[in-house]
Amino acid sequence: MSIIALDGVVALLGRFPALAGVDLDVGAGEIVLLQGPNGAGKSTLLRVCAGLQRIESGRALVLEHDVVSDRAAVRRSVGLLGHDTALYDDLSVEENLRFWARASRVDVDAVDGALDRLGVADRLRDVPVRHLSAGQRRRTALAAVVVRRPRLWLLDEPHAGLDQQGRDLIDGLVRQAATAGATVLLASHELDRTMGLASRHVTVAGGTITEDRTI
Amino acid sequence: MWRDVVLVAGKDLRIEWRSRVTFSQVVPFAGLVLVLFGFALDANRPVLERATSGLFWITIMFVTTLAVQRSTSIETTDGARRALLLAGVEPVAVFAGKAAAVAVQLLAVELVLVGGIVVLYGAEIDSFLLVVATCLVATVGIAAAGTLLGALVAGVRARETVLPILLLPVLAPVLIGATRAFDDALGSVAVDGWAWIGMLAGFGLINLVLGALSYGVLLEET
Amino acid sequence: MTTPASSEVPVHTGSTTTRLLGIAVLVGLVALILLGFFGAPKDDEQADAVRLIFVHVPSAFLTYAAFSVTAVGSVMWLWKRSVWWDLVAHGSAEIGVVFCSLTLFTGSVWGRPTWNTYWDWGDVRLVTTLILLLLMVGYLAVRSMGGDDSAVATRSAIVALIAAVNLPIVNRSVEWWFDRTLHQKSSLTDGNLEDLTLFTLLLGVVVWSLFYVWVMIHRFRVGWLERELRFGDLDLALAQRRAEAHTINDGGDR
Numbered sequence: 001m002s003i004i005a006l007d008g009v010v011a012l013l014g015r016f017p018a019l020a021g022v023d024l025d026v027g028a029g030e031i032v033l034l035q036g037p038n039g040a041g042k043s044t045l046l047r048v049c050a051g052l053q054r055i056e057s058g059r060a061l062v063l064e065h066d067v068v069s070d071r072a073a074v075r076r077s078v079g080l081l082g083h084d085t086a087l088y089d090d091l092s093v094e095e096n097l098r099f100w101a102r103a104s105r106v107d108v109d110a111v112d113g114a115l116d117r118l119g120v121a122d123r124l125r126d127v128p129v130r131h132l133s134a135g136q137r138r139r140t141a142l143a144a145v146v147v148r149r150p151r152l153w154l155l156d157e158p159h160a161g162l163d164q165q166g167r168d169l170i171d172g173l174v175r176q177a178a179t180a181g182a183t184v185l186l187a188s189h190e191l192d193r194t195m196g197l198a199s200r201h202v203t204v205a206g207g208t209i210t211e212d213r214t215i
Numbered sequence: 216m217w218r219d220v221v222l223v224a225g226k227d228l229r230i231e232w233r234s235r236v237t238f239s240q241v242v243p244f245a246g247l248v249l250v251l252f253g254f255a256l257d258a259n260r261p262v263l264e265r266a267t268s269g270l271f272w273i274t275i276m277f278v279t280t281l282a283v284q285r286s287t288s289i290e291t292t293d294g295a296r297r298a299l300l301l302a303g304v305e306p307v308a309v310f311a312g313k314a315a316a317v318a319v320q321l322l323a324v325e326l327v328l329v330g331g332i333v334v335l336y337g338a339e340i341d342s343f344l345l346v347v348a349t350c351l352v353a354t355v356g357i358a359a360a361g362t363l364l365g366a367l368v369a370g371v372r373a374r375e376t377v378l379p380i381l382l383l384p385v386l387a388p389v390l391i392g393a394t395r396a397f398d399d400a401l402g403s404v405a406v407d408g409w410a411w412i413g414m415l416a417g418f419g420l421i422n423l424v425l426g427a428l429s430y431g432v433l434l435e436e437t
Numbered sequence: 438m439t440t441p442a443s444s445e446v447p448v449h450t451g452s453t454t455t456r457l458l459g460i461a462v463l464v465g466l467v468a469l470i471l472l473g474f475f476g477a478p479k480d481d482e483q484a485d486a487v488r489l490i491f492v493h494v495p496s497a498f499l500t501y502a503a504f505s506v507t508a509v510g511s512v513m514w515l516w517k518r519s520v521w522w523d524l525v526a527h528g529s530a531e532i533g534v535v536f537c538s539l540t541l542f543t544g545s546v547w548g549r550p551t552w553n554t555y556w557d558w559g560d561v562r563l564v565t566t567l568i569l570l571l572l573m574v575g576y577l578a579v580r581s582m583g584g585d586d587s588a589v590a591t592r593s594a595i596v597a598l599i600a601a602v603n604l605p606i607v608n609r610s611v612e613w614w615f616d617r618t619l620h621q622k623s624s625l626t627d628g629n630l631e632d633l634t635l636f637t638l639l640l641g642v643v644v645w646s647l648f649y650v651w652v653m654i655h656r657f658r659v660g661w662l663e664r665e666l667r668f669g670d671l672d673l674a675l676a677q678r679r680a681e682a683h684t685i686n687d688g689g690d691r
Contacts, residue, residue, distance in 0.1 A: 010675065014585045015667055020678040052297060054436075054587075056671070075301045084294025088226070090233040099226050103219070103302040128233065206682030207675075363599070367592055371582040380578055381596060384571040385603050388610035395614065414613065418606050425602060429595045432515065436591045 001064065003028050003152055003183040004049055008058035011044050018044040020207035021058070026185065026200075031178050033198035034187040041207040042187035043083070046154045049185060050080045063151060076104075079150030081158055085141035089130040093120060093140050096129055100144045107147075114143040119169050134161040142170065153177055155186040159193055171197050219304050223312025228319060230289055237320045241281050242327050248274045249331045263336045265404075268397030271332055272353075272390050278324050279317075279361050279386070280379045286317050287365035287374075296369070296434060306431030310362060314426065318358035325350045338401050345400035345408045352412050353393040356419035360385050363426035366433045388418050450658035458651040465644035472637040486550045491637050493543040495645035496536045500566065503533030503649065504573065508601040511594035520664065523590040526597060528656035530576055532649060537570045559615035565608045572600035586664075 004026040011019040018041045026032055034042045047053040048060055051067045051074035060066070065073040087096045097111040115125060118139040129137060138161050145153065153174070159167050174184050174197060188194045195201070203211035231237055252270045256262050263270075290296045290313075299309055329346065332338040340346055364382050368374040392411040399408025473491040510526025513519055544563060545555040558564060576596045580589060 015674070017671070017674050017678045020675045050301060052300065072303060076303050078301070080301060082294060082297070084297070086293055086295045086298035088230055088289065088295065089292065090230045091226070095229065099222070100298065100302060102222050103299065103304050105303070206680065207678045208682055210682050360599075360603075363595075367595060368579070370584060370588060371579065371592070372584075373582065377575070377578050377582060380571075381575040381599075384568050384575065384607075385599060387568050388603070388606045391610045391614050411613070414606070414610055418603075421602055421606065422599075425599060429598070432591060433595065436588050 005061040009060050010056040011053050012056050031184045031198045032200045033194045034202050036204035040204045042204050050078050051075045078152045079145035079148045080154045081145050082156050085137050087129045092126045094125045101147050104148050110147050114146040118143040153184040159190050219308035220311045224315040227316035245274050245278050267332050267336045267338045268394045272393045282317050283361040283365040287369050291369050306434045307427050310426050310430035314358040314362040318354050321354045341402040342400045349396040352415045353389050359422040359426050450655045455654050462648045469644050477634045477637045489543050489547040491641045495641035496540040499645045500536040500540050503529045507597050511597035514594045524660040534573050561612045564611045568607045
């Protein structure tokens with residue numbers, strides 16, 4: 001079964017064709033690296049897979065649900081870490097995660113475990129997110145993805161702003177998720193780092209896929 | 216659904232409680248407006264007494280634009296709007312929850328302002344029940360229309376200026392109705408305040424329905 | 438940038454229909470001016486000021502007609518996602534704002550000699566029409582703020598609906614507020630109008646309606662061409678976008 005099946009997907013941002021015809025097929029348990037220059041369409045591609053982007057033409061299935069007509073089902077089963085961290089500045093780390101866990105209807109008790117796995121120290125958990133460093137913020141946002149236990153992980157520049165230890169943690173998480181049967185799509189510039197992690201390298205440029213190599 | 220309404224409203228109120236924007240900035244602003252009206256009308260008691268109801272609700276209109284802007288920016292600053300969609304929260308629940316939180320904040324400001332007009336303008340309250348009823352019913356409509364228009368301008372350039380242009384004309388009936396009802400409650404003009412409550416309730420209901428129907432479209436598309 | 442080479446796209450917005458309409462409007466205007474100033478008799482009470490109704494009443498009629506069209510167009514956009522209706526809603530709102538301003542202007546100029554005031558707060562229709570003008574100015578503000586085409590259409594359609602739904606409440610609340618109105622109850626039905634005055638008034642409504650249709654057709658075509666220019670050539674934009682892939686590969690890292 002394909003986890004992601006894109007067929008000739010064209011997506012517009014305003015009047016700009018961010019995706020100009022993308023075909024992609026990803027199976028269960030794969031870790032796929034999306035690489036390519038800024039503005040190539042990687043983030044838009046991730047948003048399409050999350051059911052958050054209207055598509056102009058073509059067809060996109062995620063977990064066999066259509067991303068437009070059945071977007072509620074798509075959204076339920078994916079976890080997205082975007083450029084935004086979707087955290088409320090004035091709430092503490094723990095309050096944020098509890099809110100998102102309740103909103104997503106998942107087990108609120110999973111919050112502590114997720115924060116442990118992301119290495120967010122106990123002393124930070126009652127601190128308003130406003131006072132976190134960029135790296136700590138990113139870890140918290142990733143913990144919110146972990147809490148959802150998604151079947152498809154969509155990570156946009158997951159290593160950005162993180163220290164060495166943070167990066168190792170993320171790599172570990174991604175491997176674990178894939179071993180447990182989840183699929184991971186990650187967009188990254190840091191090729192040295194992610195080359196080894198991913199089982200497949202997809203190059204995106206000019207809103208199309210120009211290269212697709214399985215390692 | 217109701218669970219999500221409470222979740223969203225609770226979240227917004229908790230954020231307000233933590234940041235205290237309403238209490239540390241909006242309430243003083245409202246008080247300041249009352250004082251400035253006092254200066255502008257030359258501290259003329261009879262004029263002030265006659266105008267008290269209107270000044271009260273004008274001040275609430277100003278406060279509303281601030282509260283709505285704040286309520287909107289909570290979701291837009293760090294992409295939480297998108298995350299709410301991803302989490303699968305019903306847009307209707309987001310609308311109702313955010314409107315409820317705005318309403319609670321406005322009611323708190325109104326409570327303080329009622330004290331303000333008693334102290335500063337020498338208002339005498341004939342009917343407490345009518346004051347409370349007016350505040351409750353008018354605020355539901357204000358919060359509903361405000362939350363809807365707040366979401367509408369969320370993705371727009373220069374939203375700080377566009378919001379009042381859209382919101383204030385829509386709120387004109389509330390300004391008229393709530394002012395008349397207050398006139399009755401303060402005994403400054405002989406009108407039937409309770410009849411106006413009916414009009415305010417109609418406004419509230421209609422704008423709640425409008426918001427419930429269109430909030431989802433706005434969240435998805437903008 | 439190359440211009441989209443589509444030979445069917447006309448370079449102007451005129452056609453036989455619009456030219457005929459334009460001529461009809463011109464002829465009608467001349468007739469209206471002649472009849473309004475010289476044909477129709479003075480009013481017993483209002484003297485020459487009465488002649489303003491030949492502009493005021495048709496403008497008011499067209500104001501509400503134009504905004505009704507905007508409301509219908511907005512519903513149709515939200516329902517069918519039809520760009521055609523979105524353009525109609527936009528054009529009609531722009532023309533409506535002009536008519537609405539004209540209504541308020543002629544109304545207050547007429548009010549000065551007749552009611553002895555430019556503006557009367559107790560007049561329901563006057564206040565309602567002013568609020569309508571403010572709402573529609575807000576509508577056009579949202580339209581002009583830019584962004585994704587369909588997002589703009591959706592946002593402004595919802596503004597139009599909010600305005601349309603709330604306007605009766607505004608009207609009701611102003612009515613209760615003063616519980617009286619200065620306005621002429623209805624000049625058309627009270628039977629006091631001279632035949633020629635009535636005829637001139639109806640001619641005014643017809644000429645204004647033709648003018649509305651005429652401008653509307655042009656405005657719609659301009660809107661359509663604008664869209665074509667920005668949007669129409671998706672194939673070209675896609676080709677350019679795909680071509681980026683090669684230039685970037687050749688150019689190395691960026």
